[in-house]
Amino acid sequence: MNRDNIRNFSIIAHVDHGKSTLADRLLQVTGTVSARDMQEQFLDGMDLERERGVTIKASAVRMNYRAKNGEDYIINLIDTPGHVDFTYEVSRALQACEGAVLVVDASQGIEAQTLSNVYLALEQDLEIIPVINKIDLPAARPDDIAKEVEDLLGISSGEMLRISAKSGIGVQDVLEAVIERVPPPKGDLDAPLRALVFDSHYDSYKGVVAYIRVIDGKLNKNDVLKLMATNARFEPVEIGIFSPGMKVIDSLGAGEVGYVATGFKTVRECRVGDTLTLDVNGAQTPLPGYTQVKPMVYAGIYPTENDDYSDLRDALEKLQLNDASLVYEPETSQALNFGFRVGFLGLFHMEIVQERLEREYDLDILATAPSVEYQVLTRTNEMLTVDSPAHLPDEGTIQEIREPWMKIQIYTPQEYIGAIMDLVIKKHGEYVTTEYLDKSRVVLHYRIPLAEIIIDFYDRLKSVTRGYASLDYQFDEYRPGDLVKLDILVNEEPVDALALIVHRDDAYHKGQKLVSKLKELIPRQMFVVPIQAAAGKRIISRANVSAMRKDVLAKCYGGDISRKKKLLEKQKKGKKRMKMIGSVELPQEAFMALLSLDDDD
Amino acid sequence: MIVPLAIYLHIPFCRTKCTYCAFNTYTNMDSLIEPFVDALIHEIRIGGESKPGQAVGTIFFGGGTPSLLTPEQIERILAAISTYFDVMLDAEVSLEANPNDITQEYLSELRQKGINRLSLGMQSANSSELKLFARRHDNDQTARAVSAARAAGFDSLNLDLIYGVPHQTLSGWDWSLQQMLALQPDHVSLYALGLEDGTPMQEWVAKGRLPTPDEDLAADMYELATEKLAGAAYEQYEISNWSKPGHTCRHNLQYWRNLPYAGYGPGAHGYADGVRYSTVLSPQRYIKALENVSDPSVFPHTPATHEAVVVDRSAEISETLIMGLRLTQEGINRKTFVQRFGIDLVELHQEVIEKYVNYGLLHVDTEVVRITQQGRLLSNMIFRELV
Numbered sequence: 010m011n012r013d014n015i016r017n018f019s020i021i022a023h024v025d026h027g028k029s030t031l032a033d034r035l036l037q038v039t040g041t042v043s044a045r046d047m048q049e050q051f052l053d054g055m056d057l058e059r060e061r062g063v064t065i066k067a068s069a070v071r072m073n074y075r076a077k078n079g080e081d082y083i084i085n086l087i088d089t090p091g092h093v094d095f096t097y098e099v100s101r102a103l104q105a106c107e108g109a110v111l112v113v114d115a116s117q118g119i120e121a122q123t124l125s126n127v128y129l130a131l132e133q134d135l136e137i138i139p140v141i142n143k144i145d146l147p148a149a150r151p152d153d154i155a156k157e158v159e160d161l162l163g164i165s166s167g168e169m170l171r172i173s174a175k176s177g178i179g180v181q182d183v184l185e186a187v188i189e190r191v192p193p194p195k196g197d198l199d200a201p202l203r204a205l206v207f208d209s210h211y212d213s214y215k216g217v218v219a220y221i222r223v224i225d226g227k228l229n230k231n232d233v234l235k236l237m238a239t240n241a242r243f244e245p246v247e248i249g250i251f252s253p254g255m256k257v258i259d260s261l262g263a264g265e266v267g268y269v270a271t272g273f274k275t276v277r278e279c280r281v282g283d284t285l286t287l288d289v290n291g292a293q294t295p296l297p298g299y300t301q302v303k304p305m306v307y308a309g310i311y312p313t314e315n316d317d318y319s320d321l322r323d324a325l326e327k328l329q330l331n332d333a334s335l336v337y338e339p340e341t342s343q344a345l346n347f348g349f350r351v352g353f354l355g356l357f358h359m360e361i362v363q364e365r366l367e368r369e370y371d372l373d374i375l376a377t378a379p380s381v382e383y384q385v386l387t388r389t390n391e392m393l394t395v396d397s398p399a400h401l402p403d404e405g406t407i408q409e410i411r412e413p414w415m416k417i418q419i420y421t422p423q424e425y426i427g428a429i430m431d432l433v434i435k436k437h438g439e440y441v442t443t444e445y446l447d448k449s450r451v452v453l454h455y456r457i458p459l460a461e462i463i464i465d466f467y468d469r470l471k472s473v474t475r476g477y478a479s480l481d482y483q484f485d486e487y488r489p490g491d492l493v494k495l496d497i498l499v500n501e502e503p504v505d506a507l508a509l510i511v512h513r514d515d516a517y518h519k520g521q522k523l524v525s526k527l528k529e530l531i532p533r534q535m536f537v538v539p540i541q542a543a544a545g546k547r548i549i550s551r552a553n554v555s556a557m558r559k560d561v562l563a564k565c566y567g568g569d570i571s572r573k574k575k576l577l578e579k580q581k582k583g584k585k586r587m588k589m590i591g592s593v594e595l596p597q598e599a600f601m602a603l604l605s606l607d608d609d610d
Numbered sequence: 611m612i613v614p615l616a617i618y619l620h621i622p623f624c625r626t627k628c629t630y631c632a633f634n635t636y637t638n639m640d641s642l643i644e645p646f647v648d649a650l651i652h653e654i655r656i657g658g659e660s661k662p663g664q665a666v667g668t669i670f671f672g673g674g675t676p677s678l679l680t681p682e683q684i685e686r687i688l689a690a691i692s693t694y695f696d697v698m699l700d701a702e703v704s705l706e707a708n709p710n711d712i713t714q715e716y717l718s719e720l721r722q723k724g725i726n727r728l729s730l731g732m733q734s735a736n737s738s739e740l741k742l743f744a745r746r747h748d749n750d751q752t753a754r755a756v757s758a759a760r761a762a763g764f765d766s767l768n769l770d771l772i773y774g775v776p777h778q779t780l781s782g783w784d785w786s787l788q789q790m791l792a793l794q795p796d797h798v799s800l801y802a803l804g805l806e807d808g809t810p811m812q813e814w815v816a817k818g819r820l821p822t823p824d825e826d827l828a829a830d831m832y833e834l835a836t837e838k839l840a841g842a843a844y845e846q847y848e849i850s851n852w853s854k855p856g857h858t859c860r861h862n863l864q865y866w867r868n869l870p871y872a873g874y875g876p877g878a879h880g881y882a883d884g885v886r887y888s889t890v891l892s893p894q895r896y897i898k899a900l901e902n903v904s905d906p907s908v909f910p911h912t913p914a915t916h917e918a919v920v921v922d923r924s925a926e927i928s929e930t931l932i933m934g935l936r937l938t939q940e941g942i943n944r945k946t947f948v949q950r951f952g953i954d955l956v957e958l959h960q961e962v963i964e965k966y967v968n969y970g971l972l973h974v975d976t977e978v979v980r981i982t983q984q985g986r987l988l989s990n991m992i993f994r995e996l997v
Binding site: 535536560561562567569571577578581584 | 618633802804825826828865871873878879880886888919929933969971987988989990991994995997
């Protein structure tokens with residue numbers, strides 16, 4: 010097909026603003042998916058995605074559409090993940106497009122988190138098509154919302170579509186707007202092949218399947234190919250398009266979106282953002298923007314039952330096949346026995362991985378509080394890398410601890426500057442500068458220790474700005490800090506999996522909070538259980554979990570012993586999920602206590 | 611040794627539903643009482659005919675509200691049991707009653723028909739608690755019911771109380787105990803309130819309309835009761851039960867000793883000949899199940915049996931333990947246990963027993979294993995490890 014009749018776009022929207030519903034309608038209107046095969050959130054293949062209403066993995070689908078002008082078009086919809094942890098993946102998916110449909114809820118208006126993605130799209134020079142969705146709801150204020158979007162993005166409110174994806178109103182107009190306003194792909198068909206890998210998945214028969222957008226040149230099924238960043242060479246098992254299932258074709262030319270089955274056994278050889286070219290007479294320069302994403306957050310993941318260790322290892326291995334950003338290595342804890350230290354892109358990524366391990370692999374796991382990677386300079390001038398507080402060497406042997414700092418940008422309406430400033434200062438951040446986007450919106454630039462933002466920073470930012478601020482971050486540098494290890498002792502014994510590395514001035518406060526949180530979380534045992542926090546060797550906080558006094562079954566009715574027994578068995582199972590630390594039973598939540606400290610002060 | 615059978619009869623009708631109750635009971639079904647009695651008699655007959663000459667040591671009318679039955683209905687039921695079973699001369703025949711349903715005349719008739727033990731649902735002496743429970747009586751009615759029972763010739767009388775109730779105070783509980791002791795029952799059952807799924811009480815607590823009962827306070831209440839009852843010469847023989855000498859409830863002892871009992875009526879439970887079973891819940895379905903039955907049943911099954919499982923040895927052991935350890939004096943006799951299961955209990959559960967002996971919750975000597983004073987309120991901890 011003529012390249013002028015190809016359109017590549019993605020949809021940018023806040024959670025619940027109707028991205029998946031609109032995508033579903035587009036698939037129906039273009040006849041890509043028959044009514045019989047249709048199910049809600051068609052592109053979100055994972056149960057987890059459906060339940061959370063959020064896209065975790067990117068996907069792509071080719072739709073054929075005859076426009077009102079009588080011409081036939083190929084429209085590629087590239088679905089992007091919806092969370093700041095996956096900003097890099099989003100940026101690569103957007104790089105594969107010429108336009109983006111921005112979906113805004115007609116009653117809620119534009120949410121700040123969406124803006125960050127809109128800016129990413131603008132950076133890539135994408136044409137933005139704002140769409141006001143859910144206009145048929147009673148609370149809809151389409152005119153006000155259109156005005157808001159106009160003020161924010163400088164796009165005339167008259168150009169904005171007003172639709173209801175749910176009831177099908179205006180869905181066809183979206184397709185027409187994509188054809189009219191999104192430019193056709195440019196690219197040089199005669200230049201050496203350059204194709205952008207914007208995602209991948211693992212197929213047990215075809216190996217790693219790379220999702221690609223051909224920028225220049227042409228790709229044939231018999232070409233020997235090369236990935237420019239990893240230098241991995243391969244002959245494609247097959248090439249094809251998503252329509253929406255995988256459909257084999259012979260070639261993909263500049264402007265087209267499809268897939269290449271690489272036959273690779275791991276995604277490490279085929280990373281998101283890499284450039285695919287020909288092995289012989291390939292392109293000289295790769296496409297811009299490739300970065301190897303590195304984990305920012307580390308946590309211990311342990312099987313609740315020691316016997317499940319090898320199942321956990323297998324599950325992580327399988328997850329990694331589809332998720333190159335997931336890294337792990339074996340780790341041993343005195344408290345939790347054998348498990349893994351796992352690296353994640355961020356907290357959301359961590360949550361997703363945990364849930365997938367539990368649900369898709371049916372594992373009972375326990376995760377420790379997240380940590381960052383520290384550099385520790387010893388008195389013998391050795392440099393150690395420590396991503397687990399438990400492994401911090403003895404204080405006496407340490408010359409200096411360095412921690413990762415980030416550059417962060419916070420997009421916010423002006424009125425929240427004060428609140429954000431307070432929050433950042435409390436988290437040891439440094440103010441850099443303020444940029445004015447327009448009359449009412451600013452970007453605040455700060456530097457801040459990564460450890461301070463991985464725990465609850467994002468949530469608290471949302472709460473102090475009533476959800477209006479959005480956050481972007483990039484690694485800045487390692488800096489020395491006045492850091493100490495905070496040990497938690499349960500029943501007089503330090504629990505390695507509960508240890509933290511904190512700023513010295515926070516040690517007292519955090520120790521106290523943790524101790525009182527643990528006191529809440531640890532069920533009463535048969536004896537008094539002291540919980541203590543210690544910085545260095547000094548106890549800085551203490552509380553007691555008082556002894557359990559009553560654990561007795563009520564009346565048993567008419568000899569219903571089975572019911573009693575079932576109840577006891579159920580309780581026994583609940584107990585089994587606990588971890589024995591010495592003679593104390595600790596619930597799973599205790600290991601995540603750090604995340605649930607209510608930080609009102 | 612021949613072990614006599616205990617018979618539990620479930621009378622599933624109530625005038626009103628108490629707010630804490632999750633038992634199999636129904637209101638506004640008075641018209642079904644008579645057909646139910648016919649069906650129950652039919653089930654008893656089927657049960658007895660499937661086990662000719664079976665001795666019966668205790669009979670228990672539970673509910674629901676058995677005192678909604680007329681003396682004639684009770685007489686017919688007892689007559690059926692006597693016809694189809696071999697009821698022992700000294701059988702204990704208990705009936706649960708609400709303090710407000712009964713008159714002296716009614717009780718005299720029951721006594722004549724053969725009921726020899728009465729259990730009254732006193733629950734509390736405080737009107738605010740009784741109101742919260744949606745009980746239909748006040749403390750005066752309880753007192754009158756007790757006098758009526760004595761006048762009617764009941765020399766074995768139990769009173770139930772509930773503790774660990776939202777808003778209940780230690781002094782409020784003390785008052786209930788005093789009132790109860792003043793009535794001089796022969797037997798006392800004290801139950802910690804359980805918040806059962808589907809009950810209004812549970813919903814109110816879940817929604818925050820009532821405070822969650824304080825476990826420590828409930829423990830204090832239990833300890834206060836233990837002290838007061840000992841002072842009044844009641845002997846504790848089970849975690850929740852106290853009696854004057856010679857007044858232990860033999861029917862309930864049958865459960866705790868894990869000995870056989872038959873359960874008749876809708877939603878009744880039974881355990882006999884190695885089978886644990888329950889019957890259909892709904893009175894209508896129960897009545898229907900027993901219409902036009904001609905084929906004989908295999909004991910303990912009847913046409914009303916809904917679920918039945920064969921209890922294997924390991925289940926029988928764990929059930930024997932979790933029930934038997936509730937008996938605070940008797941505990942589990944090691945010799946009897948060996949006779950029954952061919953293995954010494956202390957050998958079988960060495961680790962658990964050692965652990966809880968060390969914690970002071972279990973007592974072990976050459977004769978018995980039983981829970982200690984301290985173990986009474988924490989018994990679940992031990993039981994959990996034995997199931």
